[in-house]
Amino acid sequence: VSTTNSSTYASREVILTDPLAEEVAQGLVFVPGSASSNIGVIEYTADGSTWSVTAPNVVMGIRVRVDALAPAASISLTFKMRAEEKADGKKILNVATASSSGQSVSGQATADVRYLPGVAIGPVGKPLAPEGTPEDSQTRPFAVVGKEICFDHTVLNTGDVKDNFRI
Numbered sequence: 001v002s003t004t005n006s007s008t009y010a011s012r013e014v015i016l017t018d019p020l021a022e023e024v025a026q027g028l029v030f031v032p033g034s035a036s037s038n039i040g041v042i043e044y045t046a047d048g049s050t051w052s053v054t055a056p057n058v059v060m061g062i063r064v065r066v067d068a069l070a071p072a073a074s075i076s077l078t079f080k081m082r083a084e085e086k087a088d089g090k091k092i093l094n095v096a097t098a099s100s101s102g103q104s105v106s107g108q109a110t111a112d113v114r115y116l117p118g119v120a121i122g123p124v125g126k127p128l129a130p131e132g133t134p135e136d137s138q139t140r141p142f143a144v145v146g147k148e149i150c151f152d153h154t155v156l157n158t159g160d161v162k163d164n165f166r167i
Contacts, residue, residue: 002076003098003105005069011100014040016075017063018096019048027087028111030059034080040066042077069100087113118158119165127156 001018005011020030032055035042042064046056051063064077075098095108122129122136129136138151157163 001078001096001107002074003107004074005071008071010071011069014066014069014075014098014100015063016040016077016096016098017061018077018079018094019061020081020094021048021060023081023092023094023111024058024060026090026092027084027113028081028092029084030055030062031080031082032059034078035062036078037064038074038076040064040075081111083111083113088115089113116160117163118160119163120156120158121153121167124152124154127154128158 001016003014003016005014020028024030035044035055041053042062043051043053044055044059045051045061045063046058048061051061062077062079064075066075069075077096090113092111092113093108094111095106097104097106120127123138126135140149140151143149153167155165155167157165
């Protein structure tokens, strides 16, 4: 989230606020310790009205305050949210507001939350070997017709989340 002073004069106090209650209700969770800003003081809220520099257990909003912003200067606020299972498949709107001297401007973005599982399996050390290529082939000397033979493989999680595999 960012805002820029587009005036030719320095601003008074600027507050860049991102309320998160709607995002939390839809399954996003603030990641503790992930917030940073290029300037100012970061504050958190658990109820939308009381703000503190110490993050509560459940963050329902985050903001950064600066005493003044020079012409063409910007405030940048970054933080991470983790998607819980109930957020899967949702498009979640995020709206942030910059306020100064009784004026405000808002911006928005949408997070398209998707679980993207994936797995690759191939010869040892080559899980991404293209199917049917020489790189994907294995041979064993002295195989006996009608007897089991084992080939070692490597499994690679190519998805975007931790997963369990049963082989």
